[in-house]
Amino acid sequence: MRVLLLATNKEVEPYPTYPLGMSVVASALQQHGHEVLQADFLCHTKPLQTLLHQFLPQMIGISIRNIDNVDMLTPDSHWALDAVKQVVKIIRTHTPGVPIILGGPAVSIMPQAICDYCQADCAVAGEGELSVTALVQRIEQGLPLPRVVISGTTLSGASISAPSFDPTLLEYYAQASGVVNLHTKRGCPNNCIYCTYPSLEGKTIRTREPEAVIEDIRRLQSTISFTELFFTDSVFNDTEGHWLTLVEMMVQRNIVVPWTAFFQPTGLERDHIALCKATGLKAVELGTDACANITLKAMGKNFSFATAHKATESCVAENIPCCHFVIVGGPGETKESLREGLDNLNKLPPCLVMPFLGVRILPGTPLHSLAIRHQVITQDNPCLLPTYYFSPQLTQEEAHTMLLASFRGNRLRLYPPAAAAQKMRALRGLGYRGILWDTLVHLAR
Ligand code: B12
The missing domain is CATH 3.80.30.20 (tm_1862 like domain)
Structure with a gap:
């Protein structure tokens, strides 16, 4: 299956951070033979619409790192979820019917609330590796997706995937931060x-x-x-x-x-x-x-x-x-x-x-x-x-x-x-x- 993974984090303080979680999930999907494209909102050069039309994903995973910047003194606290909601809207317009799955640390903290707010199809709380591959299988079999998957923390240390670093992203972060x-x-x-x-x-x-x-x-x-x-x-x-x-x-x-x-x-x-x-x-x-x-x-x-x-x-x-x-x-x-x-x-x-x-x-x-x-x-x-x-x-x-x-x-x-x-x-x-x-x-x- 063609899976587009998007890291939506645009926070650059204290410095831009490489989206490691997305690369770990990408690695798990690739090990199961799926074609994965990793895109990152801080560094990708193509508009999302173009990515969608060129890659024609059959499933889209969005990795959400931060909810906000945990700083009470910053008026808007760099709240990150409106941007994700916008992304979901763009995806729905350009590739209607393609399942959208959320994951990442922010989603793990409040899966249901973030899934509802962003109007995605499914939210994964916890480790992504096993859940994401199981969800792809469900999509391939035409089965409905659960709204929330609590995947927990079940992988043994030895079976935690090495990240599949994307060269373009690595290059960007090595330069930017x-x-x-x-x-x-x-x-x-x-x-x-x-x-x-x-x-x-x-x-x-x-x-x-x-x-x-x-x-x-x-x-x-x-x-x-x-x-x-x-x-x-x-x-x-x-x-x-x-x-x-x-x-x-x-x-x-x-x-x-x-x-x-x-x-x-x-x-x-x-x-x-x-x-x-x-x-x-x-x-x-x-x-x-x-x-x-x-x-x-x-x-x-x-x-x-x-x-x-x-x-x-x-x-x-x-x-x-x-x-x-x-x-x-x-x-x-x-x-x-x-x-x-x-x-x-x-x-x-x-x-x-x-x-x-x-x-x-x-x-x-x-x-x-x-x-x-x-x-x-x-x-x-x-x-x-x-x-x-x-x-x-x-x-x-x-x-x-x-x-x-x-x-x-x-x-x-x-x-x-x-x-x-x-x-x-x-x-x-x-x-x-x-x-x-x-x-x-x-x-x-
Ligand atoms: C290390 C770390 C930092 C380091 C990062 C260093 C670096 N160069 O990477 C530093 C100190 C810079 C940092 C800074 C900040 N951090 Co920090 N950080 C962490 C920490 C401890 C680990 C993150 C990580 O990389 N994990 C390893 C990867 C592999 O795991 P993962 O991303 O969670 O991915 C897994 C799953 O989430 C899931 N998954 C991920 N993506 C996807 C996608 C899909 C589709 C699916 C299905 C699953 C999935 O699968 C992955 C593999 O199992 C987390 C807490 C934690 N224990 O998770 C906080 C955390 C992410 N940070 C947080 C915050 C708030 C910040 C700051 C805003 C704080 C600040 N004001 O400075 C900044 C923002 C930085 C930025 N530019 O975005 C919060 C975010 C939630 C929130 N409250 O908003 C967390 C959760 C801690 C907390 N307070 O609760 N951080």
Whole structure:
């Protein structure tokens, strides 16, 4: 069957990200002998109508990455779903009757609501590989499509497909952002109350074969010149230590590639950073999420701020830039907790801090239930539109003013997020490529 896959993401902040999910789904379809065309709305040059008339797809899969940018301070929060609805309309006009299936992280969070809003035929929640091939089979057999498929997270690590990178897309992203991406595992066993990762990828860690990941790295290195590789795992340094197995194998195989990933502060020792550095680690993104012990606990984090401080020291000792992502205004936040948190941040060794104000409420998370209990949202609110939790114990204005005052004159505190995005844009304009915040750390030295 001829399958057109479309990645509709047009978000370019903090930088344009290669549509990895679409390429993984493409790979699964190709393995079943289907003809797949991957198109991406940031880079494709032909209008959608032309693509439709030339390729004549028999099924169309739309990969939706973001719902919005989770930034409470951006008025429209870069809401992404109207654009998808428009795409569905164009498809219906030009290729009526061709089934339209939605998938991707956004769809997995709220499949029914997004399918209804965008007026697609079917939405797949969870991993796409098995479901998409089963749906193609149904279409071939003339069977009706279910409105929502909950595919869950059932693939074993070894059977997770390597992405089928599209050369045109790779070329575009290597130029536009300099960042290419790979996943080494799926799953997140943590219980952070606001986070969708465990529901998107399951709570059990499923690692790809290290050999398969290394093969992918080699493939990327021989295909394209890029600035940085991002391992997209929910948490790269899993507590079971699979990450160390991979990194050790990279050392054994002489794989050196500039790379970065999301790390958790727990157990991040200096010798780990040194080992990673030997394989090309360039920067560490820490999902710290709160800055005082009381709010860390309320967010469901399993470490104290002292652990985050220690992880920063490990990075600084190895001269690896590190950045803390922090959410201010979560459950339990008060003026006192924020004061304490800002004090904690000020005591960190040189590193970047990127705070967000307010917590995006997403279905399937403990925060969603808490927000219903606290009457922040009603039970029937699908949270399709940007919906945030902000602690009732301080106002947004108070928090905003405290952040600005504490960060004044410190170039390593990127707040508000829109100002951070502006800095990244400026750096890109100057020709810098990569994740960019690490460039700010280097420039500040
Ligand atoms: C890594 C990551 C990042 C990295 C990306 C680095 C890089 N170079 O790739 C960075 C830090 C840059 C980042 C930034 C942002 N991110 Co982010 N990110 C992730 C993360 C952890 C993994 C995404 C990924 O690549 N997964 C691996 C691929 C293979 O999986 P996948 O895309 O889900 O695809 C599978 C399925 O979804 C499905 N599928 C995919 N497409 C299709 C299509 C069809 C037809 C079908 C049937 C199935 C299907 O099958 C695939 C294989 O099983 C997710 C959370 C998560 N655990 O998923 C958040 C996530 C995608 N990010 C999110 C957000 C909001 C953002 C930002 C807007 C945050 C910000 N303000 O900066 C930006 C936007 C960046 C951009 N330009 O778009 C949200 C999106 C949902 C939402 N709330 O709107 C997520 C879900 C996290 C969350 N908060 O809930 N992110």
